[in-house]
Amino acid sequence: MLLLAVWVGGLLYYQLPGPEWLAALVALGWLVAATWMALRVARGRAGRRVRLAYGLCVVAAGAGWMALAPSQDRVWADDVAQRLHVVSFDGRHVVLDNVRDFNWRTETDYDARWVRRAYDLEQLRSADLVLSYWMGPAIAHTLVSFGFEDGRQLVFSLEIRKERGESFSALGGFFRKFEMTLVASEETDIIRTRTNARGEDVYLYRLHGMSQAQLRTLFAAYIDQARALDAEPAFYNTLTSNCTTIVFDLARHIAPGLPLDYRLLLSGYLADYAFDQQALVPGYDFNTLHARGRITERALQPQAAQHFSTWIRRGVPGTPQEDPR
Incomplete structure (x- = not known):
């Protein structure tokens, strides 16, 4: 009772x-x-x-x-005002509308820009796990960044769809307080805003052992999620439908036998889970991957203003910038 x-x-x-x-x-x-x-x-x-x-x-x-029913029609905050829309996808070529490409100076001072982007999935070359810490070591926001042969990156992030003036509440997420949205964004937007505008601590890990076909499968799973949320709204749930559980659910498209683990709930430890599943770059202990994967200081350096994606990966194991000169 x-x-x-x-x-x-x-x-x-x-x-x-x-x-x-x-x-x-x-x-x-x-x-x-x-x-x-x-x-x-x-x-x-x-x-x-x-x-x-x-x-x-x-x-x-x-x-x-x-x-209670989720809605597509509310007065949304600017950073989630548009829904990711799949214009076309034939299994190889995809055209996306409303890819976010904001220029953030502070959390409240920014230039809003939504763009159309086209990608050839035959050019997929990498996927990186990104964890952004905003509330202690146990809680992090989870993102996945896909890298293409031409040097471009596209980041997917499942987030609450805030109304204007609304802020996130982990407890509210248990009571259908928020809708959810899938954001596709440039790294200069969605990663830089966390390191430079919000003051969060961000880590990047290269996912290891994924074939080109597996990268395409994972990317296509995000496309399916985008289509589903574009067609019909859904509630965010702190426990079952959050930024980490979607990564786990989509990863099971590739590895159906992935085990459940408490670190899927305590998202700050998701990289430890990935390490135990041999999903990170081999040849390093986890402490080394963790230390070298911290991109916060590099993102804040003036040099990051040019070639942001390349600069933040300097020294990150498994990337072409692992041993910068």
Whole structure:
């Protein structure tokens, strides 16, 4: 009963319309009443009316939960205002609309730009795992950057689709507070904004052992995800549908036997998981890969203004810039 009470309280807090203080007051009132009812039940003092009232409240909350529906039409924040749209894809050539190419000076000062990009998947040469730390060592945002023979990079990132003025809440992600969106972006946008504008600590690891066919399969899986979210909105879920679980789900297109692991939830340790699965560059211990994969300081250097993708990979094992001169 207490667990259900907490869930209903969270639902009230995150979903009731109106000012936040009022939602908090209603949720607190419910928790007090529910705790009182639970204690009466535990002591054998609850009559049928108390049990019935509690049950009806939980059923009503469940019905409200089921009635919640994601939307494509809200006043979205600028950085998630457009949906990634697959113009065409024949298995090899893909044309994408609304690839993000912002120029960020600060988190609130930027030039917004959405562009069309065309890629030949026969030119895919690499995939990099990027982890951006914003809340301690256990939590990181997960991105995958694909490299092409002509030197271009394209990054995919599953994110909450914030409304204007809204901010992320891990707890809110359990209560259908946010829709989710798949962002495709230039590295000079989605990685640089984390290192340079937000002050996050970012690490890059070259994924090892992927054939050209496997790279294409993984890229195509992202295309399928983009099409699905473009056609029909979906809720972000902190536990089951987040930036890390989508990488795991898509990776299973290539390696169906990948085991479940607590590090899929504690996303800050995802690189350790990839290392244990022999998905990172061999010949190095994890501490070395971790230390040499830290790109934050390189991204902040003036030299990164030119050839950003090349500069941040200087010294990263497995990349052509592993041993810069």
